[in-house]
Amino acid sequence: MNARSRSCRRPWGPGFAALSALLATAPAACQAPGQVASPDGRTVVTVETTDGGLFYRIDRDGAPLVLPSRLGFALRGAPDLRDGLSIAGTNRASVDETWEQPWGQVRTVRDHHNELRVAVEETSAPGRRFEVVVRVFDDGVGLRYVVPDQPGLAEVVVDDELTEFAFAENADAWWIPSDRPRKDRSEMLYSRSPVSVLDSVQTPLTLESPSGPVMVVHEAHLVDWPRMFLAGDQIEERTLRAALAPMVDGVKARRATPFETPWRTIQIADRVEDLQPSVLALNLNPPSVLDDTSWIEPMTYVGIWWGMHIGVNSWGSGPIHDATTDNTLRYLDFAADNGVGGVLVEGWNVGWDGDWIANGDVFSFTEAYPDYDLERVAAHARERGVALIAHNETSGGLANYESQMDSAFALYESLGIRAIKSGYVIDTIPGGHSHYSQEMVRHHRRVLETAARHGIMMNVHEPVHDTGERRTYPNMMTREGSRGQEYNAWSGDGGNPPEHETILFFTRLIPGPMDFTPGVLDILRTDPDGRERAFHEPRIRTTVAKQLALYVVLYSPFQMAADLIENYEGHPAFEFIRTVAVDWDSTRVLEGAIGDHVVVARKARDSDEWFVGAITDEQGRTFEVALDFLDADGDYVAEIYADGPGAHWVDAPLELAISERAVDSNTTLSLVLAPGGGQAIRIRPAG
Ligand code: NOJ
Ligand code: CA
Numbered sequence: 001m002n003a004r005s006r007s008c009r010r011p012w013g014p015g016f017a018a019l020s021a022l023l024a025t026a027p028a029a030c031q032a033p034g035q036v037a038s039p040d041g042r043t044v045v046t047v048e049t050t051d052g053g054l055f056y057r058i059d060r061d062g063a064p065l066v067l068p069s070r071l072g073f074a075l076r077g078a079p080d081l082r083d084g085l086s087i088a089g090t091n092r093a094s095v096d097e098t099w100e101q102p103w104g105q106v107r108t109v110r111d112h113h114n115e116l117r118v119a120v121e122e123t124s125a126p127g128r129r130f131e132v133v134v135r136v137f138d139d140g141v142g143l144r145y146v147v148p149d150q151p152g153l154a155e156v157v158v159d160d161e162l163t164e165f166a167f168a169e170n171a172d173a174w175w176i177p178s179d180r181p182r183k184d185r186s187e188m189l190y191s192r193s194p195v196s197v198l199d200s201v202q203t204p205l206t207l208e209s210p211s212g213p214v215m216v217v218h219e220a221h222l223v224d225w226p227r228m229f230l231a232g233d234q235i236e237e238r239t240l241r242a243a244l245a246p247m248v249d250g251v252k253a254r255r256a257t258p259f260e261t262p263w264r265t266i267q268i269a270d271r272v273e274d275l276q277p278s279v280l281a282l283n284l285n286p287p288s289v290l291d292d293t294s295w296i297e298p299m300t301y302v303g304i305w306w307g308m309h310i311g312v313n314s315w316g317s318g319p320i321h322d323a324t325t326d327n328t329l330r331y332l333d334f335a336a337d338n339g340v341g342g343v344l345v346e347g348w349n350v351g352w353d354g355d356w357i358a359n360g361d362v363f364s365f366t367e368a369y370p371d372y373d374l375e376r377v378a379a380h381a382r383e384r385g386v387a388l389i390a391h392n393e394t395s396g397g398l399a400n401y402e403s404q405m406d407s408a409f410a411l412y413e414s415l416g417i418r419a420i421k422s423g424y425v426i427d428t429i430p431g432g433h434s435h436y437s438q439e440m441v442r443h444h445r446r447v448l449e450t451a452a453r454h455g456i457m458m459n460v461h462e463p464v465h466d467t468g469e470r471r472t473y474p475n476m477m478t479r480e481g482s483r484g485q486e487y488n489a490w491s492g493d494g495g496n497p498p499e500h501e502t503i504l505f506f507t508r509l510i511p512g513p514m515d516f517t518p519g520v521l522d523i524l525r526t527d528p529d530g531r532e533r534a535f536h537e538p539r540i541r542t543t544v545a546k547q548l549a550l551y552v553v554l555y556s557p558f559q560m561a562a563d564l565i566e567n568y569e570g571h572p573a574f575e576f577i578r579t580v581a582v583d584w585d586s587t588r589v590l591e592g593a594i595g596d597h598v599v600v601a602r603k604a605r606d607s608d609e610w611f612v613g614a615i616t617d618e619q620g621r622t623f624e625v626a627l628d629f630l631d632a633d634g635d636y637v638a639e640i641y642a643d644g645p646g647a648h649w650v651d652a653p654l655e656l657a658i659s660e661r662a663v664d665s666n667t668t669l670s671l672v673l674a675p676g677g678g679q680a681i682r683i684r685p686a687g
Contacts, residue, residue, distance in 0.1 A: 649676020
């Protein structure tokens with residue numbers, strides 16, 4: 001660790017604005033008091049007061065990126081922390097250190113930033129104090145509030161966080177809405193519109209402008225605070241405001257002092273290809289609190305799952321109950337025989353009969369249905385070296401889940417069950433809190449801590465969005481929080497359009513992994529009676545090769561092979577799923593355009609193998625991919641899973657061409673992708 005720290009007292013004078021432009025690229029040690037630059041000097045954040053209001057702004061390469069934007073709080077039962085503010089002093093520090101992830105898209109992460117802490121106080125009574133902390137990295141900015149313990153401010157009831165983002169340009173945003181009745185989740189398709197027309201959107205919000213850099217607005221280290229949405233201001237165009245998810249009484253957050261808020265983050269990159277692999281949120285989270293992470297292991301998994309979504313099986317008891325002992329033994333054997341790490345079982349526990357979405361208070365997390373012998377399947381999983389993944393759908397019954405959590409997790413631990421997929425399929429939490437309220441954020445942290453104590457890894461569906469928790473709790477493996485493959489099973493609009501995953505890569509997947517559940521090879525979803533789906537019916541809107549490419553493109557440390565295992569048996573494409581890595585040493589985005597295409601190369605961890613994944617939207621495309629990332633002295637074999645002749649997502653999605661060829665670091669491969677298609681390549685050392 002290389003940290004420098006120094007402080008400067010008292011605010012700056014009137015010549016500050018002119019001076020600040022001059023100092024924009026100056027080293028941290030001689031910057032103006034309210035200003036801090038990124039290590040490369042390109043990004044400069046200024047914190048200043050104007051007429052008693054507190055503002056920050058961001059300049060990049062000397063041009064404004066974020067115009068003066070307000071900071072502060074609206075409080076309940078106390079005057080707002082908004083006006084009559086002055087800067088009492090500043091303090092700065094610099095960090096340049098490299099740390100290693102136990103698993104991830106990259107092994108090592110460099111945390112190189114300059115920090116400015118700005119002490120703020122009210123100029124008149126009650127003279128309350130808080131700090132604004134800014135960290136500026138080459139790849140973006142983090143900004144948070146710290147409210148110290150102080151006389152007369154033991155507790156704060158927050159009605160609103162007043163943080164604004166006043167964008168200098170009317171950039172195009174890739175967005176999904178928030179605050180829609182009965183749609184307060186994240187499982188929606190993205191739209192693209194200028195910032196000026198947005199009213200209420202979710203983060204991460206990715207912004208592209210023709211002349212400026214790409215930006216992603218999000219948050220990091222979300223603990224004991226509500227999730228942030230962004231609200232458009234109809235009066236001031238291009239300004240978005242933090243809009244926190246409310247509790248039932250409308251209060252956004254209740255905190256005793258001292259406390260710190262999550263970081264508000266703006267990731268900045270010259271090109272969209274530079275947005276991934278994103279580490280900004282990871283660098284803004286505390287290091288791991290788990291000393292021993294050796295039990296935490298990325299894996300591929302199959303599951304008793306897709307059959308329920310396509311309606312041929314049921315979660316609840318009855319003749320088509322999927323989670324039977326025999327079926328689970330079959331899945332466990334299939335996994336063991338094919339090097340697949342885990343088996344998810346949904347519908348094993350009592351509580352699914354009837355309207356399970358409405359009955360969140362009746363689920364048992366320990367009692368199995370009579371046709372599911374939990375001890376027996378767990379013993380078989382242990383014998384065969386396969387991770388049994390327990391499913392815990394809560395339907396939002398937080399009290400029911402929390403009351404059973406300790407005993408359920410202890411039971412799982414005793415049976416060698418080391419992973420849980422949880423779920424929160426509801427729109428509003430019983431009692432009326434938003435799905436993303438402070439209460440919910442607290443709940444998720446309690447679950448994660450309990451899981452860690454019992455040696456359990458988490459995969460959360462309908463989660464609060466990823467803000468980098470996996471650095472502190474490396475058992476926080478993956479989560480859903482977007483429209484995944486399941487929509488191709490039953491969505492009224494027919495399923496995810498071909499461009500969907502090319503958008504997810506640059507939006508939802510920026511802060512963290514997604515359990516998208518790729519790998520359905522029975523694209524046309526042939527019914528048991530042989531009937532293929534009509535075009536307007538829900539089905540997979542990709543080619544087979546694209547399903548394979550998604551394993552490389554859409555990062556997740558738990559990567560599902562989502563199809564029924566009978567669709568894998570004897571299928572030549574399954575060989576790719578069997579061999580694809582799930583943990584990475586390094587990741588490179590070779591080509592990318594949001595909504596159009598993505599080409600990614602990743603080097604497997606602890607291995608000399610590389611994988612390339614390329615996906616396109618409804619347009620066919622060809623990419624020339626130079627394999628110059630390979631070891632210069634190495635000879636390799638590329639196993640290529642390409643769209644076959646005439647492949648097309650509409651009427652020929654099953655056309656697949658598998659080939660093999662010798663390659664080395666001088667090879668350039670021509671990747672030909674069909675409309676709605678993709679290509680997946682495994683590159684292994686020859687011999
Ligand atoms: C929604 C989840 O996303 C899905 O994977 C799960 O099967 C159902 N809820 C039931 O819990
Ligand atoms: Ca879901």
